[in-house]
Amino acid sequence: MRALVVVPTYNEGANIEEVLRRTRAAVPEVEVLVVDDGSPDGTAARAEELAADLGGVHVLRRTEKTGLGAAYRAGFTWGLARGFDVLVEMDADLSHDPAALPSLLGALAGGADLVIGSRYVPGGSIPNWPWYRRALSRYGNVYANLALGLRVKDATAGYRAYRGDLLDLLDISHFRSTGYTFQIESTYRVRRAGGKVVEVPISFSDRVHGTSKMSSRIIVEALVLVTHWAVRDRLLTRWRSPDP
Numbered sequence: 001m002r003a004l005v006v007v008p009t010y011n012e013g014a015n016i017e018e019v020l021r022r023t024r025a026a027v028p029e030v031e032v033l034v035v036d037d038g039s040p041d042g043t044a045a046r047a048e049e050l051a052a053d054l055g056g057v058h059v060l061r062r063t064e065k066t067g068l069g070a071a072y073r074a075g076f077t078w079g080l081a082r083g084f085d086v087l088v089e090m091d092a093d094l095s096h097d098p099a100a101l102p103s104l105l106g107a108l109a110g111g112a113d114l115v116i117g118s119r120y121v122p123g124g125s126i127p128n129w130p131w132y133r134r135a136l137s138r139y140g141n142v143y144a145n146l147a148l149g150l151r152v153k154d155a156t157a158g159y160r161a162y163r164g165d166l167l168d169l170l171d172i173s174h175f176r177s178t179g180y181t182f183q184i185e186s187t188y189r190v191r192r193a194g195g196k197v198v199e200v201p202i203s204f205s206d207r208v209h210g211t212s213k214m215s216s217r218i219i220v221e222a223l224v225l226v227t228h229w230a231v232r233d234r235l236l237t238r239w240r241s242p243d244p
């Protein structure tokens with residue numbers, strides 16, 4: 001199976017070298033695509049220098065910062081057009097340890113359609129998060145699960161691997177979310193398509209260099225879209241055709 005690890009970046013100049021080196025070292029047979037949204041700190045140029053040095057690394061330069069979901073859509077479309085069988089999502093800030101890639105890819109090879117690197121299954125952890133980040137993540141997961149019936153412990157996790165043919169089937173160009181809601185939306189769409197979802201434990205480390213792009217706008221997008229899907233697909237459907 002040909003796998004492509006898609007790494008979205010915005011001002012990750014302090015992390016890009018280590019993440020690319022560690023990824024190439026962890027699984028030399030997978031390729032990497034850096035999707036950069038015109039980072040003013042020169043992340044894309046640094047990634048291109050590293051690509052020449054390391055091999056198996058590609059850089060997709062975009063001119064505008066249009067959000068994590070948009071960056072993944074562009075990266076997946078790039079990978080599918082080039083025939084990759086597996087598409088992986090991984091953050092550039094080393095919160096996601098490249099050494100866990102074999103575990104994600106192994107579960108996919110074992111028959112899953114979507115593998116989530118999960119913080120909330122036995123063996124998973126977030127050692128350094130303050131209580132408010134934990135609370136936000138926990139409540140976000142509880143709400144998304146209740147509203148959409150996801151049956152997933154970590155629906156907002158951003159370290160994942162998808163089968164390419166499933167992404168083709170889901171037609172990612174129709175995804176609605178621009179920000180981090182992309183994770184919940186893709187989980188929901190995989191579930192609705194009857195895909196098999198498997199969670200493998202990961203330890204999520206806090207970023208050491210650079211700044212977070214998490215914002216209240218992202219949280220609002222998640223709340224609005226999750227509620228919209230829940231009402232449209234679950235509540236209204238039940239109301240229009242009640243159980244006999």
Ligand SMILES: Nc1nc2c(ncn2[C@@H]2O[C@H](COP(=O)(O)OP(=O)(O)OP(=O)(O)O)[C@@H](O)[C@H]2O)c(=O)[nH]1
Pocket residue numbers: 007008009010011012035036037065066067068071090091092093095206207211212213214
């Ligand atoms: N291309 C692109 N990448 C983005 C954008 N927003 C975030 N990213 C990248 O997405 C990944 C996750 O973003 P983070 O800011 O680390 O978000 P987070 O992990 O939820 O927040 P922290 O825990 O504070 O690190 C990082 O690699 C970012 O550089 C965007 O608009 N465009």
Ligand SMILES: [Mg+2]
Pocket residue numbers: 091093095207
């Ligand atoms: Mg991060």
